[in-house]
Amino acid sequence: MSSEVVLQVNSKFSSKYKGGYPLIHQEAITNSRDLKVEGTIIKLVDEKKNFIGKGYYGRQNKGYGWIISQNEHESLNQAFFKRKLTAAIQERRSFYEDKETTAFRVFNGEGDGIGGFTIDYFDGYYLINWYSKGIYTFQPLIIEALKEVVEFKAIYEKKRFDRDGKYIEDDEFVVGKRGEFPIIVKENGVRFAIYLNEGAMVGVFLDQRHVRKTIMEKYSNGKSVLNTFSYTGAFSIFAALGGATKTTSVDLANRSLNRTIEQFSINDIDFEAQDIIVEDVFKYFKYAVKKELKFDTVILDPPSFARSKKHTFSASKDYKNLLKEAIAITEDNGTIVASTNCSSFGMKKFKGFIKDAFKEMNMDYQLMEEFSLPEDFKTIKEFKEGDYLKVVFIKKIG
Template sequence: MKTLKIKQAHAAKIKKGYPLILKEAVLSKDDDITEGSLIGLTDEKGGFLGKGYYGVQNKGIGWVLTQNRDEPIDQRFFLSRLTKAFQERNELFGDSDTTAFRVFNGEGDGIGGLTIDYYDGYFLIQWYSKGIYAYKESVVTALDELSDYKAIYEKKRFSSAGQYVEDDDFVKGTRGEFPIIVKENGIHFAVYLNDGAMTGVFLDQRNVRKAIRDRYAEGKTVLNTFSYTGAFSVAAALGGAAKTTSVDVANRSLNRTIEQFSVNGLDHEAHDIKVMDVFNYFSYAVKKQLSYDLVILDPPSFARTKKRTFSAAKDYKNLLKETIAITKNEGVIVASTNSSAFGMKKFKGFIDAACKETGTSCTVLEEYSLPEDFKTVKSYQEGNYLKVVFLRIHHR
């Protein structure tokens, strides 16, 4: 086992359970540490802090796996962590209305840099560093023991830029015929595990989609911005929305959104699906004097098009101002961000500032963070990245 000596200021955080090993926390390390090396962490005086693995990703250089000096990091370690995670999702495994959810959420379940999602008999493993990928055999063997799955797929997200690595995503089992149709609270979604970085649905928004369908959509005109495959639009349509409009800049969003409507028995022609830059759509809507009862605003935390760069930390407030301008009086905005760069308090600060600067006021109706299958640990707040606030807008 290699040794990593941690600066005293950071050692205190690790002692309290902070699982990420930051580059700037390291005082010294053995020269021959490589991706996947098991490491022992000590404070400046040589005191034991924990054991983990070395794996460079955009967040840090590795993860603490145990603070128990006597616990070996071996096959049994991986099996025990996955077994516990599976047991905690027993209720979801038994829910016939929901067949897609997260079964292992990185550091929240005890192994940072790794997530595993379940899609109706298929597992999708996402690896966030070459370091954790070194333990692929241990993880797959644990899945073999825990489940009679149809197949395992994977996404490698450890290029130098932290992006998805193009590869054959199939690991083992019987290759799926895609799309496969999964359920989430009775809503159907067409999912692809073999086609690029994303599958067609973001599982962390499950409770938000249910709220939109069950309590906010009936009879309403709905605008879904940055709509991807239209999952929020489908939820709204199933909830009785008068009409939904889905806007996304990606060309493939059109066919994928039509597909999501179709697998739910909905007529996509009764709804609008627009392939255009959302930022341009706001200007278009103002020009055409369009306004909506319900607007879903869930931009990526960072996006770049030919003409502009969007960063949630810098630009969310102004985006919200543009959204307020096309929301009807007493209408609702679902303000959402998956940026881990700031917490809920700062996010609400953006909301307050946007209302103030547009001369409107807003009432917070509901708030959401990650659902229970996206388990987090209190000592690592960055892991609890999702912030969703339902706002009622009052134009003065």
């Protein structure tokens, strides 16, 4: 790590950072050219040279780095990281004691005081996701701090930042005893197969825990369920266990087929009684309309941005039209579960997409319930972008 660099905050942004906003944007800094090496310790000051905060330089798609301390004299050493990790893990003590849920987030970046990395727990295995070269320069300190704070079977890591323009999947094992994959974890008693050794995608998105449980308990029994952008079929598993007459899982990725079959099988569900389709979701919508297929529950959980041979999807631009496609194949009085992890807009705008989609389809609707991030995905009010998840259950009134 390099020596400390002093950065002056543009006067327009001073109050924002003094109020606790943690992400350092290039446009907020008057001398950003002084930043040369990622991992450099930075001290933010206002136009009168008054101290604002201390952090590090690390470029990711969100910004130029993070403020991680309001103490000008604090050393960003192993003891500092140990204090942050200890506090985060203590807040999640109840999760560790829950025998029916053995996978959850134990450190959520800026929500727990240090933007740029997260740590997830999978039944004794810890997975660290690093989002910039800058935070990764602290890797030895953070690993040693984590080793002091928790007992573990093994620690794995994912470097989620570009190196020379591409994501490189290194050997991701750090310390402990290598796992034999898949490892089987539980969420509300439901089993998931997890792979910590096969790139960035491990098998389940932990932030949808409450949504999956709600689908199982309220929107599945006796229902036909379509799960689009289904990945490894997690929503479909919960729907089937909730009494769905049939689930249909659609995803473009070839590996989604075997992984969805695996998830059904480890939960003792006959996968042959379900439909698992490898296809572009937009192509499937057209097929469903042509065949006059209708579903009682339609789940929409697309990535924020996706590109296939024929389609480019951006949640901020295209979600309304995606909803219109779903409305067309949802039964009257059926349910659409609309979800997005796009952080560039909030719930108000998302509900605007819903309103416009139903209006353009000349259909009425009712908002049933909504969800954001679960408790283990801790956020802070000063950084609204961090509370990225928006899920709305919508009844199509017929």
